[in-house]
Amino acid sequence: MKDEKTIIKAIIAGKTAYYGVLVERYQNQVFRVICNMVNNYEDAVELTQDVFVKAYESLHQYNPEFKFFSWIYRIAINRALLFIRNKKTYVPLEKIAFQKETSPGPDKEYDLKTRDAMVEKAIESLKEMYKTVVLLKYYAGLSYEEIAETLEIPEKTVKSRLFDARMLLKDKLSKNLQYVD
Amino acid sequence: MLTDNDILIIQGKVDDTLTEKEEAVFHALTGSNPDAAALYEELLCVQQKLRDDAARIPAMDVTGSVMSAIRHKAGVSAVFPGVLKKYYAFAALFVLVFALGVLAANYLIPPLGSLNNEELTGTMAGKHTDAFKDQEAGVEIDLEAYRKEGLLIYTLFVKSRDSLHVEFVSGRDHSESLYFKRIWPGNEPETGLIQDRQVYAVCGENAIFTITNPPGNSELFFLSNGKRVHKIKF
Incomplete structure (x- = not known):
């Protein structure tokens, strides 16, 4: 049973075990998006689990006209934002970058870690409309069409936003990397 | 100067979504326009950084824990069906606490036969x-x-x-x-x-x-x- 609508109908009819198929199919896409938002592996795993349990409980509200990921993605974003708002001890990226700079280790490892933090920081600084398409494109691995469906915007707008986001990221990364290189 | 269409062609190449005809247009564009070639390189560079960062996040599997949590909740829903399940659950909890209290009372309050006369006055004496x-x-x-x-x-x-x-x-x-x-x-x-x-x-x-x-x-x-x-x- 691979068809998403059939799977969801079966789950709603009481065949709970089929939900595992959806979890396996989408968990890492949801997880990567959440992980990028909360910057913590353990928190992201826990939140991903919460998102799928909550989605199961609300499955009767799901509109099968849309892709399951489009629906669960919104639940994931809302859950992650709520988590970030509630977690006052959230460590800002600047601090992470500082900690990585001061930690001992080989030069190569140092550069790699610093650059990772810089990419995160550059994405974090984007406007929400740009950040969303970047997260869906690179962290959730969605196509233009899937991003358009998820965000309920035309595919042309997705391409336009993605281009703008890439150009902004290019500027931000090139400025930051000057200090590293 | 690049047009909107040029930019779309370059971005399509970066995302590997071009048709054969568009591929030909791309090669002609980057071969004749250095700005187009430079933009392609820059977009590729940004793409690589983003992909590397995404790949840095390791995969995980929460299927087992999600299914376990769902089965537990499904069990609760089966016992307390419908939208009022929270109230049913609360009522059941109340009854359970009451029943436990009654059972505990049997152990905490000694039978009347074990009490002496002074202790009995509370219940029998006027x-x-x-x-x-x-x-x-x-x-x-x-x-x-x-x-x-x-x-x-x-x-x-x-x-x-x-x-x-x-x-x-x-x-x-x-x-x-x-x-x-x-x-x-x-x-x-x-x-x-x-x-x-x-x-x-x-x-x-x-x-x-x-x-x-x-x-x-x-x-x-x-x-x-x-x-x-x-x-x-x-």
């Missing part, structure tokens, strides 16, 4: 309403009140070394002799109903009386040698 003691005259009077099934019952204990008359005067019906009875020793008034009084004689013994639902203003008199020793008014 309210001590009157007590009189005259050691010189050898008279001792105790009166306790009970409520049982709507009846107000007094128990009167009288002890007298010498002859003592106990006289009950009803506050309502003087001829009624049902209010006042001697239950020990025997019930026959020794002097009977005298005028408006029901009189018993006690001498050198203990006597126990009951007064049941006495009308208001009823009185008990205790006389020794014609002299009033004590009086109780209801």
Whole structure:
């Protein structure tokens, strides 16, 4: 049973075990998006689990006209934002970058870690409309069409936003990397 | 200067979504326009950084834990179906706590048979309403009140070394002799109903009386040698 609508109908009819198929199919896409938002592996795993349990409980509200990921993605974003708002001890990226700079280790490892933090920081600084398409494109691995469906915007707008986001990221990364290189 | 269409072609190449015809347009564009070639390189560089960063996040699997949580919730929903399941669950919890409390009470409260007389007074004894003691005259009077099934019952204990008359005067019906009875020793008034009084004689013994639902203003008199020793008014 691979068809998403059939799977969801079966789950709603009481065949709970089929939900595992959806979890396996989408968990890492949801997880990567959440992980990028909360910057913590353990928190992201826990939140991903919460998102799928909550989605199961609300499955009767799901509109099968849309892709399951489009629906669960919104639940994931809302859950992650709520988590970030509630977690006052959230460590800002600047601090992470500082900690990585001061930690001992080989030069190569140092550069790699610093650059990772810089990419995160550059994405974090984007406007929400740009950040969303970047997260869906690179962290959730969605196509233009899937991003358009998820965000309920035309595919042309997705391409336009993605281009703008890439150009902004290019500027931000090139400025930051000057200090590293 | 690049047009919007040029940019779309370059971005399509970066995302690997070009058709064969668009591929040809891309190669012609980057071959003839250095700005197009530079933009392609820049976009590729950004793409690589983003892909590297995304790849840095390791994969994980929460399928087992999600399914376990769902099965647990499904079990709860099966026991408490519908939109009111929270209220059902709360009611069930309340009943459970009550039942546990009742069971615990059996262990915490000892059976009546294991209690001594002093401990029993809380459940069995009446309210001590009157007590009189005259050691010189050898008279001792105790009166306790009970409520049982709507009846107000007094128990009167009288002890007298010498002859003592106990006289009950009803506050309502003087001829009624049902209010006042001697239950020990025997019930026959020794002097009977005298005028408006029901009189018993006690001498050198203990006597126990009951007064049941006495009308208001009823009185008990205790006389020794014609002299009033004590009086109780209801």
